[in-house]
Amino acid sequence: MSSDSLSSRFASRRWYTCTPVAFKGDHTFFCRDTGLFCRSFRKLGMESKAVMPLPGYDVDYRDEMLRTEYRNLESADWWRSLNIDGVLLYSWGAPRYTKIARAIHDAGVKLVVFMDFNGDFSEWWTWRHVVRQPWAATVGAKGWNALPAFFRGVWRHSVHDMMVDVMRSRHLRYADVVVMGNPFCRSEFERLSWVYGSEIGRKGILLPCPVDEKFAYDGTEKEYRVISIGRWDDDYQKRPKVLMRVLEELVQRDRAIVVDLFGQMTDAVEAWHAGLPADERSRILLHGVVRNEELLPAYRRAMVSFCCSSYESAHIVSVEAICCGASIVTSGRKGLASLHWYASEESGTISKEDTPESMVEALLEELQAWKSGQRDPARISRVWTERMHAVGFLPRLLEQVEALS
Structure with missing residues (x-):
């Protein structure tokens, strides 16, 4: 199916974007990430707004945004009340935003989680990561006085990092699609299917972070x-x-x-x-x-x-x-x-x-x-x-x- 046919097929849809951080909604926001996705949905003829928590700012582009109390982002009833088809959520898979992902899912709204992640996972199950790296950074570099810092490093590189992966996998299970920004990130998720579940390979797709169409080569002579x-x-x-x-x-x-x-x-x-x-x-x-x-x-x-x-x-x-x-x-x-x-x-x-x-x-x-x-x-x-x-x-x-x- 051609791109034009696909565009017309989705023209009547209502897709919002969500950033769970109260950024300023000015030109710097709408030239990239969820702001740019929002405008791109609109260019396709779809209804779209960028959802962010309060507070608002004087520089906000209010007609393109929906500010709300943070607690509403964690409410399935609130998302259901918007009567929308889907949400593109910039949550990075972070455990602290799992309640938002669950609320969107429980509201019956399609959910795309955009990772914006380089794929550099912790290898908390390896000796090198758990012991060798903390040792080199603490006792190896500063002597035995750094032994307490070494033990803190072991804890962080093992239990802490393991729990981050476990909680991130719970977050991503609420998504219909997980967008991964580079081939390495996608291959790493698939390699870690024993942590993230076999379905991560099915729902994970490779798409980059977008840029505005104005960023294109126009024939300008290249200079040294x-x-x-x-x-x-x-x-x-x-x-x-x-x-x-x-x-x-x-x-x-x-x-x-x-x-x-x-x-x-x-x-x-x-x-x-x-x-x-x-x-x-x-x-x-x-x-x-x-x-x-x-x-x-x-x-x-x-x-x-x-x-x-x-x-x-x-x-x-x-x-x-x-x-x-x-x-x-x-x-x-x-x-x-x-x-x-x-x-x-x-x-x-x-x-x-x-x-x-x-x-x-x-x-x-x-x-x-x-x-x-x-x-x-x-x-x-x-x-x-x-x-x-x-x-x-x-x-x-x-x-x-x-x-x-």
């Missing part, structure tokens, strides 16, 4: 540029110290490259930048935080999007970049499985080691692939927009919901 975007005040996840080391070595070794750096800057990043030699400083441009629309021209002219995070789920920035014809460079860390997928089809390079030196080599290798004609921005954009634009894949999702439920 790298783009990197992040919250650079997040030392643990975004790793700005690693970023600075990588970019400094990159501009030293490649005298032509220009780097566009976007996101929340810190005093440390700005001081590092100010201390660079003039030539290197002129080729690393600090843009700060900008509106989503202002990133479009930067994506379209960049050859490479670089991510040095310690972990990511979907990493929407990378999705937006590849839809605009840029390729991906990142580390080979297990927690970056989504980015490894994005780089898998002649659309990027994964560094062999999780070190600044290896990441620089990966960037230089990827830039050489562009210079030698091995990268085609139009093809990269075409391959990934077909997968990542929500209006295109939502009808197929709804068809699978009907088939599986």
